[in-house]
Amino acid sequence: MTGVAKPADLLLPSQSAEPSIPIRFVRKSAAASDLSELTSEHRAWLDATGFRPASRRVALLPDSQGGIAAVIVGVDDTMIGTGPDPAALEVGHLPVLLPSGTYHLETPPANPSLASIAWGLGAYRFTRYLSEPSTKTVRLRLPADVDRDEVMASVEAVWLGRDLINTPASDLGPAELEAATRALAERHGATVSSIVGEDLLKQNFPMIHAVGRASTRAPRLIDLSWGRSNAPKVTVIGKGICFDTGGLDIKPASSMLLMKKDMGGAAAALALGHMIMAANLDVRMRILVAAAENSISGNAFRPGDILQSRAGLTVEIGNTDAEGRLVLADALALADEESPDHLITLATLTGAARVALGPDLPPFYTDSDDLGLKIAECGLQVGDPVWRMPLWRPYDRTLDSEIADVCHISNSSFAGSVTAALFLRRFVRKAARYAHFDIYGWVPSAKSMAPKGGEPQTARALFEVLRQHYTRD
Numbered sequence: 001m002t003g004v005a006k007p008a009d010l011l012l013p014s015q016s017a018e019p020s021i022p023i024r025f026v027r028k029s030a031a032a033s034d035l036s037e038l039t040s041e042h043r044a045w046l047d048a049t050g051f052r053p054a055s056r057r058v059a060l061l062p063d064s065q066g067g068i069a070a071v072i073v074g075v076d077d078t079m080i081g082t083g084p085d086p087a088a089l090e091v092g093h094l095p096v097l098l099p100s101g102t103y104h105l106e107t108p109p110a111n112p113s114l115a116s117i118a119w120g121l122g123a124y125r126f127t128r129y130l131s132e133p134s135t136k137t138v139r140l141r142l143p144a145d146v147d148r149d150e151v152m153a154s155v156e157a158v159w160l161g162r163d164l165i166n167t168p169a170s171d172l173g174p175a176e177l178e179a180a181t182r183a184l185a186e187r188h189g190a191t192v193s194s195i196v197g198e199d200l201l202k203q204n205f206p207m208i209h210a211v212g213r214a215s216t217r218a219p220r221l222i223d224l225s226w227g228r229s230n231a232p233k234v235t236v237i238g239k240g241i242c243f244d245t246g247g248l249d250i251k252p253a254s255s256m257l258l259m260k261k262d263m264g265g266a267a268a269a270l271a272l273g274h275m276i277m278a279a280n281l282d283v284r285m286r287i288l289v290a291a292a293e294n295s296i297s298g299n300a301f302r303p304g305d306i307l308q309s310r311a312g313l314t315v316e317i318g319n320t321d322a323e324g325r326l327v328l329a330d331a332l333a334l335a336d337e338e339s340p341d342h343l344i345t346l347a348t349l350t351g352a353a354r355v356a357l358g359p360d361l362p363p364f365y366t367d368s369d370d371l372g373l374k375i376a377e378c379g380l381q382v383g384d385p386v387w388r389m390p391l392w393r394p395y396d397r398t399l400d401s402e403i404a405d406v407c408h409i410s411n412s413s414f415a416g417s418v419t420a421a422l423f424l425r426r427f428v429r430k431a432a433r434y435a436h437f438d439i440y441g442w443v444p445s446a447k448s449m450a451p452k453g454g455e456p457q458t459a460r461a462l463f464e465v466l467r468q469h470y471t472r473d
Contacts, residue, residue, distance in 0.1 A: 005137055007155040010095075010123050011116060012102065014144045022106035023071045023094070025087045026053040028078050038072075046072065055090060058097045070106070071098065084383045085110040092118035092449030095138045104141040112143040113151060114383060117460075120155030121449040126166040153278035154460055160184070161264075161271035165441055165454025169243035169260045173217040174291035177240050177266060181222050181289060184270055188277035190226035190285075205334075206308045207315065207326040212292025214247070214300035219292035221331060226277055227284040233340035234276070234283045234466060235431075237331045238269030239324045239347035240291035247294050247320030248302055261454055262324070264441020265346035266291065268456035272346075275463040281470045288335055290327035294320070306404050310334060311427050316401040318409035324349050325408055325423050332427040342469075343431035344462065345424060346439060352416030353438040356389075360447075362457050363389040365421040366435040371465075375435065378468070379461035383449060386437065386458055389418060396422045437462075 012018060026034040031053045035043055042061045051059040057074035073094065075087045087109035094103075109115045119140045127133035142148055164172065164180060172180075178194055185192045197218035200209035205221055212219025222240070241262040245251060251259070266289045273287045301307070305317045307326070310333040315326065324347050335343055353363050364386050366372045372388045379386040395418055398410040406426060410419035421436050428434045439457040443450045 005123075007120050007152055007159060009137065010139050011120050011148065011151060011155065012139055012141045013148055014142045014146065016141050018102050018139075018141065020102040020104040020141045021068050021071060023073055023103050024106050025073050025075050025090070025109070027075045027087070028053040042069070056093050056097070058094070068099075068101070071103065084114055084380065088112075088115035088118055089383055089448045091115040092122035095119060095123035096446070096451075098138050100136045100138060102139040102141060105143055108143040112146050116140065116142050116146050116151045117154050118383070118449045120151065121158055122451075124159055124162060124451060126162065126453055128163075128167070150279070153275050154463070157271040157274040157278075157459060157463075158456060160274060161267040161456025161459060162454045164267040164270070165261050165264050165456070167260070169293070172260070172263070173242045173293060174212070174220050174240065175217065177242060177263060177289060177291045178220060178222050181224055181270060181287070184274060185224050185226070188226060188274075190224050190277065192222065192224045194220045194222045196220040204310050205330045206310070207330045208290050208292060210301040210305075210307050211241075211294055211323045211327050214297040215293035215295040217242075217293050221334075222287075222289040222291055224273065224287040225285070226273070227282070229284055231282050231284040232342075232470060233286070233338060234342045234470075235286040235288065235335040235338075235340040235344070236269045236272055237288045237290070237328060237335060237343075237345045238266030239263065239328055239345075239349065240266035240289040241324055241327070242291065242293050244294045244321070244323065245296055247296060247323060248300050249320045250296065251321060258442060261441045262348050263291070264348040264439060264454065264456065265324075265437075267441070267454065268346045268437075268439060268459045271456040271459035272462050275459070276466060279463075279467060281466060283466070283470050286335065286340070288331045290331045292323075292327055294323045309427070313406055313426065314404040316404040316407040318407050322409045322420070325420050328424055329427045332424060336428050336430050339430040339432070341432045342466065343428060343434045345436045346458065347437070348441045349438045350417045350420050352420075354440055356417060357387055359440045359442065359444050361385055361387050362437055362439040363387050363417055364435055364437045364458070365389055365391050365418075365425075366433070367391060368433050368435075371433050371435060374465050374468070375461060378464035379458070382460045382464050384458060384461040386461055389421070391421060391425060392418055393422075395419055399423055
């Protein structure tokens with residue numbers, strides 16, 4: 001795991017004796033009251049330096065020896081809308097804005113656990129390829145009522161997902177993604193198997209094989225299992241396209257530049273798996289990663305081809321750049337065979353999702369109103385927001401094919417994310433609850449809790465859903 005330091009170095013136990021600098025919040029809605037608690041000298045200092053309570057506004061108050069007496073953090077708590085405690089989210093900016101040192105939250109926000117997670121996520125840096133990475137280290141002494149193990153599990157999970165997405169395809173192909181899965185399994189006592197290359201045909205995963213066969217790096221289906229065999233079944237499927245050229249329907253250079261992130265669904269699945277196993281949820285968890293590289297060669301699959309699927313449906317290929325839903329469909333058919341209680345797909349699937357909701361708000365799809373409400377609620381609680389979109393059945397006919405059971409892309413230019421979800425839904429028949437997430441997997445510009453780069457979106461939201469549903473007594 002890369003970064004400025006390991007999460008354990010940045011999040012100190014509440015009982016740590018290390019001296020620390022207090023962090024105080026000044027709310028825009030109550031600035032006069034919050035500032036009245038400061039000394040007159042410090043209020044004068046803030047006036048002289050032009051401090052105003054707003055997001056990303058920080059002031060360092062001096063002490064008599066030339067050090068830092070306290071940190072003042074502005075909080076804009078007047079914004080319209082619902083979401084997490086704004087002070088907790090503001091903590092995510094601080095590792096970038098503050099100098100090296102150890103700090104503590106003098107008056108913890110309403111959600112101190114989220115604030116602690118925000119610190120750990122905001123401190124992440126991907127330094128694997130830097131000759132001289134920054135040596136700045138900002139540490140937080142956790143509030144007394146925060147469970148450090150829970151915070152650490154969330155932060156470590158996201159760092160793992162970010163590391164995987166940020167690693168270029170030259171160093172992260174299907175085999176390396178399998179190695180990362182095996183490393184996670186070893187840490188938690190899980191088991192892993194894989195089906196590789198031509199064995200995919202022998203064991204009836206023809207679409208995973210078709211997507212990956214043009215690459216010199218063999219495609220594979222990676223299968224991680226953990227938990228007691230008779231516990232409720234939770235199966236998570238991650239799209240693991242380690243690089244996507246678009247295949248014969250080749251992408252333009254500008255669209256190919258970020259395609260190392262096309263395994264972001266797999267990264268999010270592994271991040272979620274780490275949190276589930278660290279929390280010891282009473283589930284039989286299964287993670288399926290359909291890993292391949294969508295490359296170009298003489299044996300690449302073609303537009304107009306008819307592919308067999310594991311589920312028995314024949315699939316007409318409309319565009320080879322819509323490969324993710326093909327590998328997911330074979331993995332879905334396998335997962336659905338054992339009727340899981342929760343079945344989840346995570347994938348960087350469509351540009352249409354970004355057009356609809358932008359990079360920060362992944363859409364998700366489910367037939368279950370109860371599950372949909374819980375996912376949306378938990379996403380807001382933990383600062384990992386999502387937005388439910390409709391599985392609009394009338395659009396299903398746009399996937400009709402005259403020569404196969406289904407075409408894998410719509411014959412319309414509209415509702416691309418919806419029709420992709422409808423295609424996947426055809427391969428789910430027995431699962432009690434199913435949800436599909438069309439994530440971006442990338443932060444285009446730094447924000448609270450996330451630097452620019454890879455992001456395993458929805459992993460924390462889904463963990464909170466499953467934690468509330470399956471926590472052991």
